[in-house]
Structure formats: C-alpha cells, structure tokens
Amino acid sequence: MELLKKKILEEGRVAPGGILKVDGFLNHRVDIALCNEIGKEFRRIFPEKNINKILTMEASGIGIACIAAQYFDNVPVVYAKKSASKNIDGEVYVSEVESYTRGNTNKVIVSKRYLSKEDNILIIDDFLAKGKALMGLIEIIKQADANIVGAGIVIEKGFQSGGKIIRDMGIRLESLAIIENMSENSLTFRE
Amino acid sequence: MELLKKKILEEGRVAPGGILKVDGFLNHRVDIALCNEIGKEFRRIFPEKNINKILTMEASGIGIACIAAQYFDNVPVVYAKKSASKNIDGEVYVSEVESYTRGNTNKVIVSKRYLSKEDNILIIDDFLAKGKALMGLIEIIKQADANIVGAGIVIEKGFQSGGKIIRDMGIRLESLAIIENMSENSLTFRE
Numbered sequence: 001m002e003l004l005k006k007k008i009l010e011e012g013r014v015a016p017g018g019i020l021k022v023d024g025f026l027n028h029r030v031d032i033a034l035c036n037e038i039g040k041e042f043r044r045i046f047p048e049k050n051i052n053k054i055l056t057m058e059a060s061g062i063g064i065a066c067i068a069a070q071y072f073d074n075v076p077v078v079y080a081k082k083s084a085s086k087n088i089d090g091e092v093y094v095s096e097v098e099s100y101t102r103g104n105t106n107k108v109i110v111s112k113r114y115l116s117k118e119d120n121i122l123i124i125d126d127f128l129a130k131g132k133a134l135m136g137l138i139e140i141i142k143q144a145d146a147n148i149v150g151a152g153i154v155i156e157k158g159f160q161s162g163g164k165i166i167r168d169m170g171i172r173l174e175s176l177a178i179i180e181n182m183s184e185n186s187l188t189f190r191e
Numbered sequence: 192m193e194l195l196k197k198k199i200l201e202e203g204r205v206a207p208g209g210i211l212k213v214d215g216f217l218n219h220r221v222d223i224a225l226c227n228e229i230g231k232e233f234r235r236i237f238p239e240k241n242i243n244k245i246l247t248m249e250a251s252g253i254g255i256a257c258i259a260a261q262y263f264d265n266v267p268v269v270y271a272k273k274s275a276s277k278n279i280d281g282e283v284y285v286s287e288v289e290s291y292t293r294g295n296t297n298k299v300i301v302s303k304r305y306l307s308k309e310d311n312i313l314i315i316d317d318f319l320a321k322g323k324a325l326m327g328l329i330e331i332i333k334q335a336d337a338n339i340v341g342a343g344i345v346i347e348k349g350f351q352s353g354g355k356i357i358r359d360m361g362i363r364l365e366s367l368a369i370i371e372n373m374s375e376n377s378l379t380f381r382e
Binding site for chain 1: 219220221222250257258260272301304305
C-alpha cells in the first residue's frame with residue numbers, strides 16, 4: 001500500500017533495539033484519514049462476504065479495526081483484553097502473549113459470549129514481528145472453534161519470523177507493508 | 192441519546208459491585224453502527240470549529256474516539272497509554288489514574304510530541320464514574336498548556352461523584368446517557 005509506505009518513510013523512526021516507531025500516525029496519535037484508506041485496502045484484499053466479525057488486540061489494534069469495520073458492512077469488532085478486569089465475568093477464552101515492545105507476558109482473554117463456532121473472522125492488527133500477538137488471537141479463535149478467514153496486518157517486519165510461521169500454519173496473512181530491512185538510517189520494503 | 196439508552200436497557204447488565212457491563216456493544220465487542228451514531232451526537236453537541244484533536248484513554252476509549260473523529264473533519268486521535276512501553280521514548284506528560292474496574296493505579300502518559308499549547312482538545316471516553324480517568328486526561332492537557340474545549344462521555348454514572356467534580360472545575364462535560372440509579376433489577380436515567 002503505497003500511501004502507507006510513504007507515511008512510514010516520512011514519519012516512521014527506527015529506535016535503538018530495532019523498534020519501528022510509528023506512534024505519530026498509527027499507535028499513539030492516530031491518523032484517521034489514513035486508517036480509512038487502510039480499512040478500504042483490507043476490504044479490497046478480503047472481499048469475502050461471509051466475514052461477520054473482526055478480532056483485534058487491545059490497545060493499538062482497536063482504532064484501525066473499528067475504522068476498517070465500516071468497510072465490512074459494520075461488522076462488530078471484538079478486541080482481546082490484556083488482563084483480567086472486573087468488567088469481564090463469566091467464561092473466557094485465554095491465551096498467553098509475550099510482548100516484544102513491553103518485554104513481558106500477558107494473558108489475553110475474550111469472553112465466550114462474543115466468539116462462537118458460527119463466526120467467520122478477520123483478524124486485524126497493527127504490527128507483526130515475532131507473531132506472538134497474532135498467534136494468541138489464532139489460539140483464541142481455535143478455542144472458539146470459529147473460522148479464520150484471514151489476518152490483515154498493517155506493518156509486518158519481514159526480517160522477523162512471525163510472518164513465515166503464520167503463513168506456514170496455512171493462515172491467509174496479508175500485510176499492507178512488509179519491511180525487508182531497517183536500520184537507524186535506512187528502511188526498505190519487500191516488493 | 193435515546194438509541195444509546197435503549198441499548199443500555201436492552202443489553203447492559205448490572206454486575207455485583209455496582210459495575211454496569213456494556214461489553215456487548217461498547218468495550219469488548221464494539222457496535223460500529225452505534226459508535227457512528229455516538230460520533231454524530233458528539234459533533235452535534237460540540238460543533239466548535241477549532242477542535243483540532245481528540246484525546247482519549249486506552250483501551251476502551253479508542254474505538255469510539257476514532258469513529259467519532261470522522262465527524263470532526265478527521266482530526267487526529269491521541270490516546271493516553273497506561274504504562275510505559277519501549278515504544279514511547281522521549282519526553283512525556285504523565286498523570287496517575289486509579290482504575291475503578293481494575294482496582295489498581297496506573298501511570299498514564301502522552302508523548303509531548305502529540306500535545307501542545309496550540310491544541311484545542313475534545314476529550315472522549317466511554318465511562319465516567321469517580322472521574323479518575325478524566326481527571327488524568329485533564330491533568331495531561333494542563334501540563335501541555337493546551338485548551339480543553341470539553342469532554343464527551345458515552346455513559347456517566349450520575350450517582351457517583353465524578354460528574355459533579357469535573358463540572359465544578361468549569362469543564363464543559365456532556366454525557367450521552369446519565370444513569371441516575373441502578374441495581375441488578377432496575378436502571379433509570381437522569382432526565
């Protein structure tokens with residue numbers, strides 16, 4: 001997605017530790033017009049009529065998923081929560097997710113009320129690196145015995161292992177920008 | 192907002208401990224069409240042309256704020272983050288927020304890159320009870336020396352102290368549904 005790649009080149013920053021910082025438009029300050037273009041692009045890539053739910057991970061996936069859902073006939077967005085809150089009761093699906101950027105492991109949960117085996121789910125998330133968050137969401141969908149239509153990722157770090165692992169699982173994974181190499185001075189995309 | 196009140200009456204549940212659970216449409220499974228109506232209503236209430244940014248709190252404010260921003264000429268949404276992540280570097284505004292539903296206290300932070308004294312900010316959040324989250328956001332805006340146009344809340348618990356405290360501070364606070372009383376068997380709105 002050219003608009004996204006342009007934005008990454010113009011406004012992204014590579015911080016020490018191999019972290020690509022796109023908090024100016026994606027995951028702290030959110031560019032709403034860009035999210036709409038991202039949503040349209042996900043719809044173009046995933047035209048399947050049976051998608052009836054979008055699943056994402058709090059917090060940084062939520063804005064993108066909610067805007068994108070408007071291009072999927074306003075299907076509901078369910079977001080996995082990172083820790084047990086008093087606000088979720090009853091039965092939940094649970095998986096463990098290691099966070100690359102936070103350096104810890106979280107339980108992520110989804111209420112059983114909101115995922116079922118009748119669902120055809122598109123996963124949307126902002127980043128894919130080692131794939132831990134995405135694998136956590138896939139695990140939850142499997143627990144629900146629901147169908148995974150595919151996973152739409154905004155930015156994939158192609159030089160990390162997550163993309164290959166997920167694709168090797170047979171999941172249809174589509175990333176709008178795949179970074180082939182990056183350093184503090186340069187960043188190139190996979191063609 | 193009648194549509195919202197109807198939704199709360201039909202799908203909200205009051206759990207032990209005085210917690211109103213609206214996770215079926217607002218803060219776990221998100222009803223995108225409803226969020227659009229909420230966004231339109233916030234715009235009707237806050238028609239000010241100078242609003243150039245929406246500030247909210249992760250995680251449950253993000254979806255609502257991002258959808259609403261589309262009715263405010265796609266102004267950017269900035270969300271305060273609940274704990275220091277490797278993904279935020281540099282200078283930040285910080286406030287402490289006690290969470291009613293999680294039973295703990297978090298530091299919430301906003302990068303100084305994304306709030307400045309030129310900003311005219313509308314705060315949007317899903318819930319107002321004791322007002323701790325909202326006061327945290329106001330504190331951050333004050334640190335940035337920015338202008339608070341007002342605060343738009345989806346659901347206010349009118350029987351708790353937050354609304355009065357915030358309004359007594361001179362902040363223009365508008366809630367789309369104010370709950371006057373609730374128990375496990377009944378729920379009434381303020382007229």
